Amino acid sequence: MNYTYLLRCSDSSLYCGWTNHLEERLKTHNAGKGAKYTKSRRPVTLAYYEAWETKEEAMKREAAIKKMTKREKEALAAELRIIISPAKKMQVKADELPWKNMPVLIEKTEALKEKLQSFTEPELKKLFAANDAITHQNYLRYRDMDLRRNMTPAALSYVGIQYQYMAPQIFSEAQWEYICRHLRILSGFYGILRADDAVVPYRLEMQAKLPTEGAKDLYGYWRDELYRELYRLEKGAGRVKVLNLASKEYSSAVEPWLKPEDEFATCIFGTMKDGKVKVKATEAKMARGEMVRFLAERNAMGFETVKQFDRLGFSYAPELSDGSRFVFLKNEVE
Incomplete structure (x- = not known):
């Protein structure tokens, strides 16, 4: 190489x-x-x-x-930071890799927990728009929730298509260190998480209409705090650039606060149909997870490496891309 x-x-x-x-x-x-x-x-x-x-x-x-x-x-x-969405399904994996820190916005999470513990089961069902089984599971979770017990590193806690393709549980030590430094998970409950932050299972989507502390929803509750943490400079970093692999539901908690000088590029994974890029939700989730793995394997530090992504049949389409939008097209067999 x-x-x-x-x-x-x-x-x-x-x-x-x-x-x-x-x-x-x-x-x-x-x-x-x-x-x-x-x-x-x-x-x-x-x-x-x-x-x-x-x-x-x-x-x-x-x-x-x-x-x-x-x-x-x-x-x-500039320091590369990668943002992804959480998954609805979660697990406890306290015996695989140790968590390192509590989430940086844990005090605001405590306030949300207390708010949700005051809800009846029917109120939670309405908030979650979920079936009875999911509602009951999470009613019990919140009833007994202790944010400082039975904790799992965030990247190992979520179970979903994106996380299956990222497969952090089989990362090498260097790859795990990479995502702990560069990856950020946006969350309606925790706000923003590093890969090795300590979390417990919960259910709360960012788009949930949960009035809290004068805000009508979670976007208002978190305001610009996710943005500020995402672009916060750390020792040795002069600037930050962000690769957006999150869904619109979650990236919308950051994008309204972006300043003209901020570097923020969104990956789009799709196929060409009738002259337009069409995105299939499941394929996009698979590609987002595979992209994180691809970058971790290469210890990627910039957008040029992102453009070299060539997995799951996708390849970079420079003619459709610009500085804030990286388009990857999949060639489908007729």
Whole structure:
């Protein structure tokens, strides 16, 4: 494999190069032997990279990046965050991988829990628009709910098509670390979750009409807090860019708060029919989960790797895409 990379130098500038041994090349730069530019600007850290099949592709990309403006290079080096939706069905898996932290908005979750514990079973049935069995299961869950007992890492707790194709339970250690850093799950109950945040089973969709603390629904309850947490800078990150793999129900909790300078790109998985892109819900869920796995396997740091996605029969359609909309088409056999 060949790589085009960006290094963050000690003076905060960025250096671009290419190599076929990324880790060794980073060590060489920090030993003062990598390049004249980095020798006087040590230590350097890896800010961004792209993987390519051939040396020629990596060198061509290096040349293109070197022609970019500083702003464009900084956009490449921004921290990648991936957002996905939760699943309605959940499980307890407390014995597989340890959870790391409590959700960042747990106090607001406590308020929702207390609100829902005050509901009768018929009131919950109306809120959930669910059958009697699902309603009763979740009535008992809320009645006995303790947010700090029998907890499961969020990415292992949800059971649905997207999570089946992501298959986090069989990730390597490096892949699990990747999603813990880059993945965020949007939730009507918890707000926003990292992969290893501690959760308990619940039922509460983002579109539920649940008046709480003066807000008429959950979008009003969470306001801009999901957006602010999603774009919150962490140590070592100068900017954040977001890949949206969530459904409209959940991405709508973030999108209204976006600022013109925010990088936010939505993946669309569909087929061409009558000159239009048609999205099949089940196939889209499968592709979203497979995309997370694809990115984790490559330790992806940017949108260029996203565009290389080629699984489940999908391929990137540049003619239908732009900076905020990545379209992947599936060729169906007639």
